[in-house]
Amino acid sequence: MPTMTVAGHRYDLDPRTVEAALDGVLPEPIHEHFVVVNGRRWPPKQVLARVTGLDRADFTTHQARRALTRLGFPAGRAAGTRGHHPAVASSPPPAFGAAGTQETLAEALRPFIGLWVAVRGDEVLVAASSPKEVVAWLARHRQRAQSMFRVVDSEQAITGAAPQ
């Protein structure tokens, strides 16, 4: 179990501890940097604060990102920031396909099959088990989505909505 020092405190962390700490938590908006945990994108500071109990003011995004990539979580930079497309850095395997390929909405939605999502462009803003949770998250973070729907993975699930 890797030991790391954050804001003067020593922590023994492993990937499972991090994944478990995020269970049932919704990711906050991604402003620039993100890490991928449990198939979802998270602000690095949100993750590290959750895991360590530290105040977010006690460490920087780069410290959080470095700590989490050391544990093997892929990190990247969101599309639209500094003109970059999503690119996953550091730990293999890459979560979003080969580096340099443009992520389509369908691929971005793949980790969220079965969930309600709010999307803007090719970006998934939030995914949750009900539209109520999605709407609450949007209101809490003052975000506007382009579309809200449930992600399904079969033709039958879509055509079921239309008269046969």
Next chain:
Amino acid sequence: MRFRFRELPAAGGGVLTPRPVVDIALEGLDAAPVGCLLDTGALRTRMSAELAPLAGIDLSGALTEDFFIGGLNTAGALARVSLTVTDGADEFSWDAPVWFCDPWPHPFGLAGLEGFLHYFIVTIRAYDGYLDIEPNP
């Protein structure tokens, strides 16, 4: 206004056949426009009843109807609501009847004749994967 057909991931990899989906915002729920499958064969415009309270729409005392959709018996409650579509540049709002349905296990709402198609000129370019809508003058 142009809407690209919506692609969803397929279970075995790849994507499902892209579908014509328009994003319709309910008044009171502007931050989360509801993805609605365009259905030229549907008489009504329908959405999940879960959405009504989120938009502050009171369905108590509303006209209701039972119907079958996709083999499922569903109850719909009628409300006349203000709807908006936008492509980010242009925006159009209209008042229309929407049926809020329970249960509604479907991934999208349905944009049908009443509530949607009566208000727009719709050009579907399925081969090219998009549809254009413009308000009916």
